[in-house]
Amino acid sequence: MQKLGIIGCGNMGGAIARSLPGKAIVYDSDPRKVEDLNKLADIEAASSLEDLLANVECILLAVKPQILPSLYPLLRKQQSSKKAWISIAAGVPLSVLAKELESEQVVRFMPNIAASQKAAVTAYAAHQNCSEEHIAYARSIAQSFGQAFALNENQFSAFIGISGSAIAFMLQFCHALSMGGVKGGIPYSQALEIVSATMNSTNALLSSSKSHPVELATMVCSAGGTTIEGMQALSEGAFDAVVMHAVQSSCEKSKAMEDRALLAQEISEKR
Numbered sequence: 446m447q448k449l450g451i452i453g454c455g456n457m458g459g460a461i462a463r464s465l466p467g468k469a470i471v472y473d474s475d476p477r478k479v480e481d482l483n484k485l486a487d488i489e490a491a492s493s494l495e496d497l498l499a500n501v502e503c504i505l506l507a508v509k510p511q512i513l514p515s516l517y518p519l520l521r522k523q524q525s526s527k528k529a530w531i532s533i534a535a536g537v538p539l540s541v542l543a544k545e546l547e548s549e550q551v552v553r554f555m556p557n558i559a560a561s562q563k564a565a566v567t568a569y570a571a572h573q574n575c576s577e578e579h580i581a582y583a584r585s586i587a588q589s590f591g592q593a594f595a596l597n598e599n600q601f602s603a604f605i606g607i608s609g610s611a612i613a614f615m616l617q618f619c620h621a622l623s624m625g626g627v628k629g630g631i632p633y634s635q636a637l638e639i640v641s642a643t644m645n646s647t648n649a650l651l652s653s654s655k656s657h658p659v660e661l662a663t664m665v666c667s668a669g670g671t672t673i674e675g676m677q678a679l680s681e682g683a684f685d686a687v688v689m690h691a692v693q694s695s696c697e698k699s700k701a702m703e704d705r706a707l708l709a710q711e712i713s714e715k716r
């Protein structure tokens with residue numbers, strides 16, 4: 446597999462670099478990020494953007510979306526048009542990336558932070574003129590750090606709501622369950638371990654069974670038993686509505702970011 450260049454070694458760039466089968470060449474404007482990553486992963490540090498682009502054919506952009514506009518001119522100077530690109534930036538459409546990078550060899554990813562454990566769930570979509578070769582390479586990169594799902598780009602915002610961002614919602618749920626355990630007399634660290642194991646058993650049940658989650662939950666509810674009491678409390682607390690609102694909020698923010706990126710591009714084209 447050809448070497449991958451990574452720009453940005455923060456939470457996600459670092460997580461991906463740690464799980465790749467080969468050595469990635471990385472660049473971060475903060476040298477401490479590269480030093481920290483070097484302790485965890487087998488990487489090659491590029492001394493500059495120029496150095497990085499001179500040594501790889503494909504580059505994964507792992508900086509914050511708001512950093513990208515300042516990066517594009519520097520990348521164009523290094524002949525970004527001759528490179529293939531993968532972007533993991535939330536809310537930055539393929540059309541904007543292709544225009545700014547002057548390359549149609551662009552694949553957009555939406556991974557999640559479990560990439561560090563090779564357990565990410567990643568959506569990918571390619572520019573309409575992207576080569577099959579680059580799409581296959583990008584897919585293999587996504588699969589090297591977890592599962593990959595081909596999605597239409599217009600589904601990316603919903604995907605963020607149920608995966609990229611939702612892993613944080615699930616972690617918050619694990620914390621809340623653990624706090625409930627503490628209230629019942631189990632120390633937090635032990636409660637968290639039990640909750641984490643329970644998440645694994647939920648996942649095993651859900652992924653191996655053909656049943657609807659509500660059907661499985663109903664099997665847990667004994668008549669006049671303990672579970673139905675908790676289910677009623679969730680219902681009174683509007684649990685489903687709160688979760689759906691969380692998904693919708695992340696989805697709407699992603700769409701607003703995409704709209705802003707498209708508008709900024711339209712304005713710059715008119716200048």
Ligand SMILES: NC(=O)C1=CN([C@@H]2O[C@H](COP(=O)(O)OP(=O)(O)OC[C@H]3O[C@@H](n4cnc5c(N)ncnc54)[C@H](O)[C@@H]3O)[C@@H](O)[C@H]2O)C=CC1
Binds near residue numbers: 473
């Ligand atoms: N954190 C997450 O769970 C997820 C993040 N993403 C996307 O991943 C991207 C990165 O997010 P995080 O890793 O969380 O951010 P982060 O802030 O942890 O990492 C960004 C890195 O970029 C570096 N950087 C900033 N300006 C730079 C420049 N001009 N040149 C080179 N490096 C530069 C920073 O020093 C930092 O190490 C974002 O676009 C985000 O939308 C996507 C999916 C999940």
Ligand SMILES: O=C(O)[C@@H]1CCC=N1
Binds near residue numbers: 535605609610
């Ligand atoms: O919060 C964010 O914007 C990024 C994208 C998905 C997860 N983290």
